Amino acid sequence: MATDVASERSGAPGERPAAPAPPPDRPPARVRAAIGPADLLFRGYLRGGGGAVLVVMTLVGVFLAYQGYEALRVGGWEFFTTEEWNPDSGRGAFGIAAVLVGTVIIALIALVISVPLALGTALYICEYAPARSKPTLIAVIDLMAAVPSIVYALWGFYFLQWGLAGVARWMHTYLGWIPFLDVPGVDPANPLAGWESTYTSSSLVAGIVVALMVTPIACSVMREVFDQAPQGEREGAYALGATKWGMIRSVVLPFGAGGIIGGSMLGLGRALGETIGVYLVISTVFQIQPHILMNGGSSIPSLIALRYNEATPFGMSALMAAGLVLFLMTLVVNFAASSIIARSRSGAASEA
Amino acid sequence: MTVTNSRTAAPAAPATVLPRRSPAPEAPEVRRSLGRLQAGDVWSLFGAAAAGLSLTGLLYTQLTPFSGVIGFVLLSYLLFLVCYTLLLAQTNDGPAVRDRLAAAVVHSIAGLLLLALAFVVAFTFVRGWTALTNLGFFTRDMSGVGPLQPLEEGGILHAVVGTLIQIGIALAVTIPLGVTCAVFLTEVPGAFSRFVRTVVEAMTALPSIVAGLFIYATVILILGFDLSGFAASLAITVMMLPIVIRAADVVIRLVPGNLREASLALGASQWRTVLHVVLPTSRSGLATAIILGTARGIGETSPVMLTAGVTTALNLNPMSNSMISLPLAVFEFVKSPEPVMITRGFGTALVLLILVILLFAAARVLGGRGPGQLTRRQEHRRVRQSQRDVRRMTAAREARARAAAAAPPDAPTSIVPGL
Known part of the structure; x- marks a missing residue:
């Protein structure tokens, strides 16, 4: 490969220039390597591959917007404030207020459960686990992320919601004065015959199932960041007499703050879009349902999975609009997550 | 004490004095445990x-x-x-x-x-x-099998075949496109590749149902295809692509820069460097990235539900008619209240789980090492190759030396030392 740098900077290549600093009015010449035709072709091919991926990813948003436009035009602003979903029967009212709130509630429950789990597990793997078992633990967490969501959904549907009914009843009895833990219309002291079914298929059960799916994702981000906490600062903390927990609090956690927030938001993005785990567990109701212990709830993905089959063309357009809202929501959350991870000190260290 | 006395008495004595060995302690020193856990x-x-x-x-x-x-x-x-x-x-x-x-x-x-x-x-x-204990579960499909018929009738052949066909088509698109895009992100730096990387990273959390909706909106509603296995594999591709690209990008970025520079300094062009240095070095990591993406793609239910539909019969043609996959079959089985169907559903989920664990184990075996770390066999092969190269080069040099000796002395010689 030929370069034409040397001849530009100084007349004779062998001798050193008399004035090493270039004159202030002339900026230093840019170094530019000559590229052969084969490489030009190769770079074109690579650019084409990157461009194709970009086009596909952009088309996802464009086509959803294109297909959902009609429903958004008819629904107008009420699309975001209406709770019911009847776009198929003529010009019935439809809107995503209920499903949007339901999606956010389930995702928040999943977040509240998964963040401590992920944080504790990441700290255990990084700081407490014996060095020999560390690779195995990492593999197990990665495997947990790869387990199909239908497997978690089956577990939640056939085991968790019945096992959790006792806890839900207990929470209802003793914590029912907190608004979102109340179950209106049910007296917990009343010995109903099938009292368990009052507490099954609730947002809480769906949230726990989703939490199990997103914990490994958040955990692996946090673990990678904690692993990069500088050894010198750790030793400094120990040398100042810190206990292990003192060291973690003063070095590892502040260093990994960006990773903790970013990992949690990545988990949130995943939780917002989880379909089958929510669809199988929850029984969908089209009203804003803030009582997380109570039977019934909703989410945008489970709405789509429930209604796509019998939808008229206009109903399909409404579902596309709901999908577009979900898509934009996860996109925003994910963008925020990756920029937080990239900008934190924890991300900067990974470039080395 | 005696030592210091002798030093003051005779200043001309050598300055270095060996210390006296102190007498051995009566009891051996007890080793202190530095571990934190005590009784x-x-x-x-x-x-x-x-x-x-x-x-x-x-x-x-x-x-x-x-x-x-x-x-x-x-x-x-x-x-x-x-x-x-x-x-x-x-x-x-x-x-x-x-x-x-x-x-x-x-x-x-x-x-x-x-x-x-x-x-x-x-x-x-x-x-x-x-459900897995009778082998017929793997060799029959569910056509004509009612919900009340015993476990010995019917099976999941149609779902296994459907999953294999769909993931095969998806991989045929994902592997070339994903690896090309990952190479692009690392090897052609610039504003455009930064933008593509940002978009791809944001799309890794693309909800699977949105991927299904996208294919439903384009391939089925606009282009007018039927619900088919091909549409499902396109949906799986859209979902898998960002995951594979991101993982592959991380792996390719780990290739040491001096390997790349060594290749360029030897005069190789960029495409040769990528083909002969970057990709072979990161091969195990790329395999891991692809396998992990496959594991995610196999387990997704909702895109297949939207784009391929549900069937109980074996369908080998991905271009027409519904084609079910394993996770979707699980979902269909457990919709029924019959215990036999639920057992079938759990059996199918178990097959899926075992498949994912096997894929994962394969990824661990292939990609347990970083770029440049070799297994014993690879190292052995490389040493043998390098010995062959030395023999070949020595033979060539000797041949050239002989030719130069035989040639007339006024002819120009072009023996490069070391080659």
Whole structure:
């Protein structure tokens, strides 16, 4: 490969220039390597591959917007404030207020459960686990992320919601004065015959199932960041007499703050879009349902999975609009997550 | 003392004086344990656990009308923490108590997560094993099998074949496109590739149902295709592509820069460098990225549900008619209230789970090493290759030297030393 740098900077290549600093009015010449035709072709091919991926990813948003436009035009602003979903029967009212709130509630429950789990597990793997078992633990967490969501959904549907009914009843009895833990219309002291079914298929059960799916994702981000906490600062903390927990609090956690927030938001993005785990567990109701212990709830993905089959063309357009809202929501959350991870000190260290 | 005396008496003596060896101590020094766990810690841990359990037992059986296994475990854990704190506070100061308490909480959280995973896997195994015990489960499909017919009739051949066809088509698109895009992100730096990387990273959390909706909107509604296995594999591709690209990008970025520079400095062009240095170096990591993406793609239910539809019959043609996949078959089975169908559903989920675990094990075997780290066999092969190269080069040099000696002396010689 030929370069034409040397001849530009100084007349004779062998001798050193008399004035090493270039004159202030002339900026230093840019170094530019000559590229052969084969490489030009190769770079074109690579650019084409990157461009194709970009086009596909952009088309996802464009086509959803294109297909959902009609429903958004008819629904107008009420699309975001209406709770019911009847776009198929003529010009019935439809809107995503209920499903949007339901999606956010389930995702928040999943977040509240998964963040401590992920944080504790990441700290255990990084700081407490014996060095020999560390690779195995990492593999197990990665495997947990790869387990199909239908497997978690089956577990939640056939085991968790019945096992959790006792806890839900207990929470209802003793914590029912907190608004979102109340179950209106049910007296917990009343010995109903099938009292368990009052507490099954609730947002809480769906949230726990989703939490199990997103914990490994958040955990692996946090673990990678904690692993990069500088050894010198750790030793400094120990040398100042810190206990292990003192060291973690003063070095590892502040260093990994960006990773903790970013990992949690990545988990949130995943939780917002989880379909089958929510669809199988929850029984969908089209009203804003803030009582997380109570039977019934909703989410945008489970709405789509429930209604796509019998939808008229206009109903399909409404579902596309709901999908577009979900898509934009996860996109925003994910963008925020990756920029937080990239900008934190924890991300900067990974470039080395 | 005698040493210092002799030094003051004779200043001309050599300045370096060997120290006297001190007499051996009567008792051998006891090695101090630097580990943090001592007998007292273990006892207080066990004591607190016992106290927590028995307090909870008392509460459950005598004092309050609590019920439920999960509640019992939760309450006894909380009481254990309280008792542990009280026990530690007897002998330790604040920071030490907090340290022990944090260690206990972190250990139990990690244990809880691993336990939950083990429980989910074991639950699927226990409920689904009976379906797998008859081999006909793998060799028959569900056409004409009603929900009440016994487990010996019907199987999941159609779902297994459907999954294999769909993931095969998806991989045929994902592998070339994904690896090309990952190479582009690393090898052609610039504003455009930064933008593509940002978009791809944001799309890794693309909800699978949105991927399904996208293909439904374009391929089925606009282009007018039927619900088919091909449409499902396109949906899986859209979902897998960002995951594979991101993982592959990370792996390619790990290729040491000096390997690349060495290749360029030897005069190789960029495409040769990529083909002969970058890709072979990161081969195991790329395989891992692809396998992990495959594991994610295999397990997705909703894109297939939207784009391929449900069928009970075996369908080998991906271009027409519905084609079911394993996760979707699970979902269809457990919709039925019949215990036999539910067992079939768990059996199918178990097959899917085993498939994912196998893929994962393959990824570990292939990609357990970083770029440039070789197995013993690869190292051996490389040493042999390099020995062959030395022999070949020596032979060539000798041949050239002989030719130069035989040639007339005025002819120009072009023997490059070392080649």
